[in-house]
Amino acid sequence: MTELSKDGWKNAMRAVCSVYVPVKNPLDSAAWWQRHFGLEWAMPYPPGGEHAILKLAEGQWLHLVETEGDFHSQFRDKLGYEMFRFTFEVREIEHIYDRLRTGGVNVQELQDRGSCGINFVFYDPDGNKFDVNEVVQAHRSPEEAAAVLNYLFAPANG
Known part of the structure; x- marks a missing residue:
């Protein structure tokens, strides 16, 4: 209640x-x-x-x-950062990110925002900016979360 x-x-x-x-x-x-x-x-x-x-x-x-005419769905915050209007919650963010990148979608780099989760920004063909989020610690086991973070953010072994 x-x-x-x-x-x-x-x-x-x-x-x-x-x-x-x-x-x-x-x-x-x-x-x-x-x-x-x-x-x-x-x-x-x-x-x-x-x-x-x-x-x-x-x-x-x-x-x-x-x-x-000219349009887009974003705006600038007080510090000048171009904000998106909303964030999509997803599962298996690593697969979505890889699929969009290899599919030619304009995506920005992944960010680990700690307790807020893993995020990335993408643009649709009309230039609208969107955010994507998964709080892996809340939706996966500790082992799975660690594996995802390692997969996404560990330096490439050269």
Whole structure:
């Protein structure tokens, strides 16, 4: 049971159910997300439609909204870092990272953010910036977590 706050309200926000991403071509973008992440259609794409709707593994919807002109979904923080709008939670981040890199996706280097997990940033074909995260210590055995960290961050044996 959720406790009430001081003013008698409880947290009514349960989850994010939909995310809207600006794209130039919804069908092309949907095909890219399906190819690289295995997303499935949440709703059939209507002929002449203005956005494609894909479904994430836990049921949230990713709306790929046709947009004209210059756009992107990121913004700069106070220190000037270009932020992403949201982070995808994943499992088996090492396989996803390898697949995206070898698949020609624009990805940045992996980061070990300690108790926050392992992250990397990628860009979709329209230049939208996204973050990916797995807290391996929470989702894997200690031995598996150590093996993943070693695989991803140990210097290559030359």
